Amino acid sequence: MIETILVATDGSQCAQAAEGCAIALASKLGASLTAMTVIEDRLVRAPASDGMSLPPFPEAELAAFYRARADAVLRRFSERARGAGLDVSCDVVQGTADDRIVERSLASSLTVLGRDSRSEAVRGGLFGATAEAVTRKTTKPMLIVPSGATLAGPIVLGFDGSPGSKLAAKLTVFLANGLGEQVHVFVDSKDKGRAVTRFEEVRKLVSGLADPIRETSSTLGRPDVKLVDAARDAGAGLIIMGAFGRNRITDFFTGSNAAAVARTSPVAVLLAR
Secondary structure: OOOEEEEEOOOOHHHHHHHHHHHHHHHHHOOEEEEEEEEEHHHHOOOOOOOOOOOOOOHHHHHHHHHHHHHHHHHHHHHHHHHOOOOEEEEEEEEOHHHHHHHHHOOOOEEEEEOOOHHHHHHOOOOOHHHHHHHHHOOOOEEEEOOOOOOOOOEEEEEOOOHHHHHHHHHHHHHHHHHOOOEEEEEEOOOHHHHHHHHHHHHHHOOOOOOOOEEEEEOOOOHHHHHHHHHHHHOOOEEEEEOOOOOHHHHHHHOOHHHHHHHHOOOEEEEEO
């Protein structure tokens, strides 16, 4: 189910956490691993002069600097992957980061990305522009990793009965068995009867698990907050949920529970598609 993994890295602390998760997954699942880094056009191309007299823009020098940095980022990652016994292919590309990552993601089963980029971490953003843009544009499953996160601990499956959450359930079975982790299922519903129905449904979907699931439900509060709380309480290393919930139109235009969880979770979040 996950045969090829792409990790996009810029060498930042958050990206290194994503690298670690990608290496752990590739090692335990026997998946092939590819890494990429993007030299963004905006960093190496001259801005508009707007009619002002300006000294020459040092485009060649900046291009050489960022190429050297990109090579160093991937060299460090390659050494890290080889230390885990993995073969890895690496590539430096240039352009707009989210567009290039989305293009490369089409050839991979899973894309792994740090939640904040190097520049975004300085600004203190909770959900980096690159990660959010890739999440919106890609059609493939995506693992979003906050700084310092690892995959050690149980898996929490957020289930709401939507097609996306059903895909998430299938991924949960695959990953839980591959990683040897227990699964906690979280269901949020204002209607207790509906919650019972969803638990009955999800039990069938995860019947292939090696270990029995633990169940948690909530009828009060925001679903995204309750799901993150459930992950904290479980000591989880991973949340898996559908990229879109039951109302895809509302999710896309106003920000979904998935985006809110990815924005605030202290553990990695896998958005299934």
